[in-house]
Amino acid sequence: MNWRRLGVSVGFLVLTNAVVLAGVAYNRSGEPDVEITLTEREVPVSLGTGGPNDEDTGLALHLRWQSPNMRWHSFQHESGPAWFDQAKLEAVGYDCSLPLSDLDAALYYNRQLPREVYVVLEYEGQAWADWLKAWGEDLLSASAKVAAGQLSQQNVDKHREGYERVSITAARLVAIDVGKDAVQLRQQYPEPHRFIITRAQVRLAFKEGKTESGEDYPPHLRGSVTHVLTEEIHVPYEWHSVLTRFTEGRSSYKNFQNSFAWQGDPKEPRYEITLRYGKRHEPWITAVRLLPAAS
Amino acid sequence: MDESIAQTSTKRAESREARDRTVAQHRVDRIHAFQAELAQLQGEGLLALSVEQHQRLTDHHTQLMRTFEEQFDVDTTAGQKQLSLGLRIVSFLGALAFAASVLFFFYRIWGLISTPVQLVILIGAPLVAVVGMEWTKRQEQSPYFTSLIGLVAFAACVINLNLFGSIFNITPSHNAFLVWGAFALLLAYSYDLKLLLVAGMICVLTYLSATMGTWRGLYWLSFGERPENFIPAGFMLFFIPAVIPHQHYRDFPRYYRLFGMLTVLLAVLILSHWGEGSYLRIAAHHIETGYQLLGFVLAGLSMWIGIRWGWPALTHLGSTFFVIDLYTKFYDWWWEWMPKYLFFLTLGLMAILLMVIFKRLRAQLTKDALA
Numbered sequence A: 001m002n003w004r005r006l007g008v009s010v011g012f013l014v015l016t017n018a019v020v021l022a023g024v025a026y027n028r029s030g031e032p033d034v035e036i037t038l039t040e041r042e043v044p045v046s047l048g049t050g051g052p053n054d055e056d057t058g059l060a061l062h063l064r065w066q067s068p069n070m071r072w073h074s075f076q077h078e079s080g081p082a083w084f085d086q087a088k089l090e091a092v093g094y095d096c097s098l099p100l101s102d103l104d105a106a107l108y109y110n111r112q113l114p115r116e117v118y119v120v121l122e123y124e125g126q127a128w129a130d131w132l133k134a135w136g137e138d139l140l141s142a143s144a145k146v147a148a149g150q151l152s153q154q155n156v157d158k159h160r161e162g163y164e165r166v167s168i169t170a171a172r173l174v175a176i177d178v179g180k181d182a183v184q185l186r187q188q189y190p191e192p193h194r195f196i197i198t199r200a201q202v203r204l205a206f207k208e209g210k211t212e213s214g215e216d217y218p219p220h221l222r223g224s225v226t227h228v229l230t231e232e233i234h235v236p237y238e239w240h241s242v243l244t245r246f247t248e249g250r251s252s253y254k255n256f257q258n259s260f261a262w263q264g265d266p267k268e269p270r271y272e273i274t275l276r277y278g279k280r281h282e283p284w285i286t287a288v289r290l291l292p293a294a295s
Numbered sequence B: 001m002d003e004s005i006a007q008t009s010t011k012r013a014e015s016r017e018a019r020d021r022t023v024a025q026h027r028v029d030r031i032h033a034f035q036a037e038l039a040q041l042q043g044e045g046l047l048a049l050s051v052e053q054h055q056r057l058t059d060h061h062t063q064l065m066r067t068f069e070e071q072f073d074v075d076t077t078a079g080q081k082q083l084s085l086g087l088r089i090v091s092f093l094g095a096l097a098f099a100a101s102v103l104f105f106f107y108r109i110w111g112l113i114s115t116p117v118q119l120v121i122l123i124g125a126p127l128v129a130v131v132g133m134e135w136t137k138r139q140e141q142s143p144y145f146t147s148l149i150g151l152v153a154f155a156a157c158v159i160n161l162n163l164f165g166s167i168f169n170i171t172p173s174h175n176a177f178l179v180w181g182a183f184a185l186l187l188a189y190s191y192d193l194k195l196l197l198v199a200g201m202i203c204v205l206t207y208l209s210a211t212m213g214t215w216r217g218l219y220w221l222s223f224g225e226r227p228e229n230f231i232p233a234g235f236m237l238f239f240i241p242a243v244i245p246h247q248h249y250r251d252f253p254r255y256y257r258l259f260g261m262l263t264v265l266l267a268v269l270i271l272s273h274w275g276e277g278s279y280l281r282i283a284a285h286h287i288e289t290g291y292q293l294l295g296f297v298l299a300g301l302s303m304w305i306g307i308r309w310g311w312p313a314l315t316h317l318g319s320t321f322f323v324i325d326l327y328t329k330f331y332d333w334w335w336e337w338m339p340k341y342l343f344f345l346t347l348g349l350m351a352i353l354l355m356v357i358f359k360r361l362r363a364q365l366t367k368d369a370l371a
Helices: A003-028 A087-091 A105-110 A125-149 A153-169 A182-188 A237-247 B002-017 B021-043 B052-070 B078-112 B117-141 B144-167 B175-191 B194-215 B220-224 B226-242 B251-272 B284-309 B312-334 B339-368
Strands: A034-039 A045-047 A059-062 A115-123 A172-177 A193-209 A216-226 A232-234 A271-277 A283-290
Touching: A003 B117, A003 B144, A003 B175, A034 A193, A034 A283, A045 A237, A059 A172, A059 A237, A059 B144, A087 A283, A105 A115, A105 A193, A105 A216, A105 A237, A115 A125, A115 A182, A115 A216, A115 B175, A125 A153, A172 A182, A172 A193, A172 A216, A193 A271, A232 A283, A232 B144, A237 A271, A237 A283, A237 B078, A271 B117, B078 B117, B078 B144, B117 B175, B144 B220, B175 B194, B194 B220, B194 B226, B194 B251, B220 B226, B226 B251, B251 B312, B284 B312, B312 B339
Parallel strands: none
Antiparallel strands: A034 A271, A045 A059, A059 A232, A115 A172, A115 A193, A193 A216, A271 A283
C-alpha cells in the first residue's frame, strides 16, 4: 500500500466533511434567526428528496409562499409585486441606468439574469390579508364582467370555488421585501416568529404594452421572486412515522402538482411544523404536531 | 555472476527510465516501429545486420518488452492493444453502472435509516472506495479496475456532498464543484487516471465559470446563460501545462489543451449565433459578427499552434471548428433562399477548396521539414 497517497485522499474527504458539518453546526448554534410554526398549508409533505422516481424513500416538506399580485387565475396575473420596483431592483444590484425610453431598453433589460438575494416572507400578516382580499375583489370584478357579458357564469363559478379553496388551503406566507443584507432586513422586520429571512432568486422584467382594457401603460421595471433557495426541507427519520401517511404515497419527483392534491381538496391542515432558521438562514425542523383534522 | 549483475543493473536502469506505464507503452510502440522499419530496410538491401547483431538486438528488445509487460502490463502486440481499448470502454461503462447503483441505493434506503446512520454511510462510501482503489492498484499494473473504482469513489463523493446539502437544507453553492473537481484531480494525479482528469476538469470548469458569473452579481446557476463565462476558464485550462510541468504525466497536458480549447471554441461558436447571450451592451448582430470573426481566428490559431508544437489533436480540433464555423455561416446566409441541391453542392465545393488549401499547406510543411 502507498500509505501517503491513501492518506492524502482520505484526509481530503475527512476535511471536506468536517468543513460541511462545521458549517451546519455554525448555522444551528446560538439563538435561531427564525423560530416559526407553520401548518400543512405552508409546508405540505411528499415522498422524495429529489431522488429518482418512486424508489426514493425520503420525505420532504415543500415551503409554499405567495407573491403579491400573483394569483392562480390567469386573467389577473401580473408580473410581480408593486413593492419590487426599479428602486428596489437597483438596491439588490441591478444596473437600471439605461433610460426606459431608450430604443434598446427592452433588449437590455430582458437580457438581465437572476440574482441571489435575501427575501422576507411574512406569515399570516397584512400582506396575506391583502392577498386574500385581492382574490375577493377579483371575484367581484369577474361577476361584474358576467353582467356585462364579457365572461361566462361558469368562469365565475370556478373562480368562486378557487377563492373558497385558497381561503382554507393556500399558504399564508407572502414575500414582502428583498435585500442584499440579511442583518439590515432583520432590523427592519424584527419578529422572528412572523418573518422568515432566507436566500432567494429574483428576476427583472421590462414591462410595456396594454392593459386588459386596452389602455397603454408606460414602460416600467418590475422584479419578482422566482424561488426560495431552500424550498425543500428534509424530514429527519424521527418524524417519518408521523408524516408519512400525509404523503398518500405521492412523490414530488413524478408529478409535482399531484403531490399537493390535498391543496386542491379543501380540508383543514392536519399538522403543524416548527421550523428554525439559523445563522446561515438555512432551515431545520424542531417539532411536528398533529392537528384535530388529522384524526 | 558479472553477467547477472549487469542484467540486474540494466533492469533497474530500465525501470528508472520507464517511470510510469505511459512511458513504457511509448517505448514499446517505438520498438515495434523500429522493428518494422528495420525489416523494410533489410528487405530493400539498404542495411544488413550480421546474424549476431540481429540476435542481440532481438534479445534486447524481447527482454525489454518482457520487463515492461511484467512491471506495467503494457500492450506488446496489436491484439493486446485492441483488447485494452475494449477494457477501457467496459471499465468506463461499468463505473457508470456502479455509480448509478450507489445513487439509487442511497435513495432506496434513505427513509429507512436515522440521520447519524445516513451520515456514516455517506462519509464512509467514498472512503471505502478510495481504500479499494489503493488495494486494486496493488493487485494490477493496468489501471482498468483502479479506474472503475476511482469513478465510483468520485460519484460517492458527489453524492456525499449533494445529500449532505439535502439532509441539512444547505443553500446550493458552486463551491461544491471546486471540492468535486479537486477530489477528481487528486485521484487522477495519484493513480494516473485520465477519466478522472476529465471529470475533474469539467468540475473545475463549472466552478470557474460560475464564479465569473457571481462576480457579475448573478445567481450562480445562471452561469450557462452567459457563454462568455466559459472563455477565461477554458484558456486557464489550456495554459495549465505551460505553467505546471507534467514530466510524470505525459498524456495529461494533451487533455488540458484539448479540453480548454474545446471549451473556448464552443463558447465562441454559441455566441456567434446568439448575441443576446453576451455580457456586451451592443446590438446582438454586432456581437455575433465579432464572435464569428473570433471563431475563425481561434480555429486558425489552434491549427497553427498544433502544427508548430506537434500537437495533432489541437490541429484536428482547430480544423473541425474552422469547418463548423464556415458551414454554420453558410447555413445562415444561404439555407433560406438557395435551392437545397445548390446549397449542398456549395458545401461540397467548399470542402474541395479547403482540401486543396490544406494539401498545399501540408506540402509546404513537408518542404520545410526536408530543408
